[in-house]
Amino acid sequence: MAAAASAARHGVQVALIDERTTFGGQIFKRLGPGFHLADPADLGNDYSRGAQLIEGIDHRLITLFNETLVLTIEGSTVITSHPRFGVRNFSFNNLIVAPGAYDRPVVFPGWTLPGVMTAGAVQTLVKTQQISPGRKILFAGSGPLALAFSAQLIKLGAPVYKVLESAPFPSPLSLARLALNVGGNLDLAADALRYQSILLKNRIPFLYRRIILKAEGDGRVESVTYGKVDRNWNLIPGSEVSESVDTLCIGYGFFPSHELLRLVDCSFSYDENKGGFTVDKDRWGQSSIEGIFAVGDGTGVTGSYSAVAQGSVAGLRIAHLQGKLSESDLERAARPFHRELAARNSFQKALNKVYSIKPGIYRLADKDTVICRCENIKKSEIDPIVESTDDLSVIKSYCRAGMGLCQGRNCQRQIAAMISEKHGKDLSEINFATPRFPVKPVEIGLIADPSIQEEKYFIT
Amino acid sequence: MINQSNPPFVREPFLKGYLSHEKNLSPLPKEVDVLIIGGGLLGASLSYYLAKEGVEVLLLERDEINREASGTNAGSFHFQIALHQLTPNMSDKEKSRLAAEVKLQVDAAKLWDNIEKELDADLGVFFDGGIMVAESQEEMRVLKDKEEIENSAGLESHILTGDEMRTFAPYLAPDLAGIAFCPREGHANPLLVTPTYAYRAMELGAQIRTGCAVLSVEANSSTGASHRFKVKTNRGEIYCHRIVNATGAWATDLSSQLGLNLPMGLSGLHVNVTEPREYFLKSMIQHIGRRLTLKQTHNNTFIIGGGWPSHPESYPKRYSNYWSSTTGNLAVALRVLPMLKDVKLLRTWTGVWAYTKDFKPILGESSKVPGYHVAMVPTGFTLGPMVSRMLAEYISADKPIHNIPQEFSVDREVLK
Known part of the structure; x- marks a missing residue:
């Protein structure tokens, strides 16, 4: 606009x-x-x-x-x-x-359960339809987004009871760095303060260095487990905590x-x-x-x-x-x-410097976790192929991960991270599968054009 | 209308692993008996058949197995006579020539019948018949000629019209002039066939290297030399007795280094795939007068192709699709199967199609450069495994044999 x-x-x-x-x-x-x-x-x-x-x-x-x-x-x-x-x-x-961008998909056991929603989806529901997706919402995420979205949701009446942030509490040095660069960003800083005060006023605990580990439930999410992480967002064993919730809201940023x-x-x-x-x-x-x-x-x-x-x-x-x-x-x-x-x-x-995505975010899946939700392909089905190749297109063609309705928007980066881990390749070196049209699915009847004639074979 | 399908059914992974990445990237041996260049369907299946005969074989692929035509085609079997070979009012001579080719296709069908058993894997092989539709009376005449030739060559097919057609295939547009039904027609999943051949070849002792590009081939002319060929690759040199050029669309590049000129041309093929819907379409559908192949796969998606063009690029860039190929191809599909109109197009893709100017395979050893073989087939998916087996018999025979038709000769001259 x-x-x-x-x-x-x-x-x-x-x-x-x-x-x-x-x-x-x-x-x-x-x-x-x-x-x-x-x-x-x-x-x-x-x-x-x-x-x-x-x-x-x-x-x-x-x-x-x-x-x-x-x-x-x-x-x-x-x-x-x-x-x-x-x-x-x-x-x-x-x-x-x-x-625009879409919510960064984060793959962990239970991420496809009903009741696990992305921040963007919850926000749409709350903003445009004024419906809260649940009665007890845990917000797990990172960055300014975790703060902004959770505060906005609370303001709009969605019952977020706790917020998890994967990054550590900002160090004095990084706060100073932020303050030095705040010129021209007062609007953002003011937004942040306002969001902070909303959380404080509503006494919502905001826990640093926590990451979501899994969601469980019969047919929909009933409980979640989160844990403490180190600087690379790897779980510190023994720190797991489980709580009952009816909605888990995931906000770890966006993909373009x-x-x-x-x-x-x-x-x-x-x-x-x-x-x-x-x-x-x-x-x-x-x-x-x-x-x-x-x-x-x-x-x-x-x-x-x-x-x-x-x-x-x-x-x-x-x-x-x-x-x-x-x-x-x-x-x-x-x-x-x-x-x-x-x-x-x-x-x-x-x-x-304060909030950056760390590799631990790609290490949450276990062998039974569905990686490609469109085609229902589990990690254990993809692992052996990742053993054999570092080419995302080959993995896709062999096990169908990334061939479904979303065309890999949800799983390709996770698989790229699996390749990166296995073959020691940097994520930036792992290309997505070949781009092809249509960019989004479209009904055949809408686009078929009988006026286009192919070059004929020998029949006259 | 077609209902939205349940989630795609879950398949058990039929191979525990794929190829070994470490082995793929390991150093080349110093020498080998048979060196196969090109990891497509021909290269992979030939490695398998040769390894099965106990021949020492090394397969080199510059990229990854199955990345080009072998994996980008639509997976159709073309046992019926290809429409580009049919003309109205054919002479008897033309008809008997076509009948000979149909016999080859009948043999290929037998191989595909057994392939899942042979390779012990689910390759998405369907043998549920093929329908060839005709819209006009003229097309019907061609369809009838085709049926006559095919039946004489031992390939069963039946012509159905009117109510008989509508009862047999109620999903087709009711106003089509008629159809030919060939019960032996089918399709397989091109994404699985080649990797499985490669995997089984490796199990039988064939060596495979991916990411290994052949830079040059030198024939050793001095008599008594221990090896006929010296091959330079991006990963070092290798000596070999025999070479098989199975590089498909790039077969001319290598052959011209040895002074051979192959009668080939290249073109791009466009393919469309839709979202999955409830399974109902058992038979593959083709059109006698227009470019169309249409099938529903194991995964419940519809694959729609038939030879619409795409935009060529030079390796390693992938060919790109033309929008007009999508809209034109889909219009032909809707003309034949109107109930697809609400189904969503999910993706398109394209790949190279290599053809010979006389539409016959190029197969066998060159008489000009002994030890140098070429394996290239225009309808490569359908005939590939069968011609590989033929070439493997030739290469592994103790005494010289003549099992490959003369008209497939590598050294033939083809008039333009």
Whole structure:
């Protein structure tokens, strides 16, 4: 939305495509139909920031296409489908891909039990439908997210009774480092303080150096076990604690949804703290492919404030590329955003000193744990193949892990970590399986096109 | 409409392990009797049949086993006459030529019949018959010719039309002109066949190295030399008596180093796979006039292919898919099987398809470079194991034998 608004404001014709029925994405999502908001403050800062952004896309040069699913990009055409209108192609001069992120799947015994939910899913339920998923919710996670989400959930009336954080209590040194970099991030710091006070006020215990170990129950989660961890998030034996709960909320950060960007074959780097593979881009957000820009958490998770700034910069750059903005005007208009991004970036780096994902997160599964939940493939079925190869595609083709509905979004990184552990390869060296369209499943009847004729064989 | 399926059924892993990573990456031996280059279906099955005969064999694969055409095809058996070979109003001579080929396919079917027993593994082999549909009266005439040729060659097939067709296959579009049903048609899982051959070959003593690329092959012309070939790889040199080039789409690269010119061409093949639905489609479906293969697998997904094009790339980049191949191919599938319209397309993929200009295999030893063999088959999945077995018999025979048809000759000239 930020990118569309910033480009349109400078005279660029924009088509804004979104898969959902309403705009706002995951962070700024609106209430479901039929729900009313008594006090916007209940939904926090995000709600009003979202309202501003949504206002910004109400522009004569922006055409909105919602319920429109991007299936693939071929050359300079984006191919989409709509549940009622079918396939629609968009030709572009410039493309901005802002695909967002999804909750980092954490594989541990019981992670597929009903009642085990990701923070994003719980948040959606609570925000848009005002339904709490349970009566006794344990929140297990790490990073600013664990704090923010658990506090937001409590504010919205979801009964979180305890929060587990895998990282240790921040050291004085790292707190000092955060304080030094807080310039330009006061909003984030204020958010954090507010969340902290919500937890304090509600007397919710916030335990450091704890990780979720397993969830158990007959048909749904009834109890969970967690334990103390060392610096690498490995369990300290003997520290296990079991408690009865009816809901377990998992929030260990996000993975970028970069399937489309992999499909167009732009170049990537690796940063575990930004969700793994991150898109290489210049300071305007242009990927390694000319004309294709990539912004927001879908290119490397850096949060919604940074995403808005990235989008604004990319929109300005495109206005310049299309001759609507001179070089000097571009620099001037972009300067505040570039400054903001620099500040966000250094704060993020300081934060990563406190909260960074450690390898222990990949060591929670046991032999009976289902790794690929779509195809129901257990760790014990994958292990022997990992013994024989360090190639993710080979493992996939041999045991079907990653071939199901989610196309590996949930299991590929876990399997990559198994390869990494077995063969001593760095996670950054282990590529996902070959990207292919459609990026998301789509009904055959929506896309089949009888007007396409193949080259005939010999029959005339 | 088709119901949403239950979760895919759980299979017992049929092999405890796969190949040994340590062994795959271990140093090369100094010398070997038979060196097979290329870890696809032909290379893996040939290793198996040779090892079974007690021949010393080393298989080299530059990447991983089964990564190219052997693993990217749609797994169909093509025992019926391939449609690109059929024309309206064929002469008797053409018909008898095709009948000879059908006999080869009948032999291949026998091998596939026994393969799961031979390799002691579940390879997703189905022999539930194949349906070839015709939309027009002209296509019906071709279908009838095909039936006549096939029956004369010992491959059973039946023509069904009208109510008979609708009763037999109620899921098909009711207004099709007719179908041919071949009870011997089937399919297997291409992701499992080659790795299993490789695994069983290894058990029988064949050596396998993956990640080992052949850089050059030199034939030793001096008489009395202890070895005919010196082969350079990225992991060192190796000497061998005999070489089998089983590099499929890349067979020309290696052969041209020895001055041989193979009559081959390359193309990309597009395949679609859907989400799983309740199992109902036992028979594979093809179209006599259009590009379509359609089947439901062990995992309840539908695999839809049939020879739509994809975008070629040079190794090691993977071929990429064309959107128009998906939408066109799916439209043909819906024309034949309209009830698929609500089923979701999950993924597409593509791989290289290597063909010969006369659609016959290239198989056997070159007369120009003794000791140098080629194994390449255009319908490689269907015929691969059978031609491998043929070549293994040839290589392992104590005395020279002539078991390979002359028309498969490595040295043949093919007019363009």
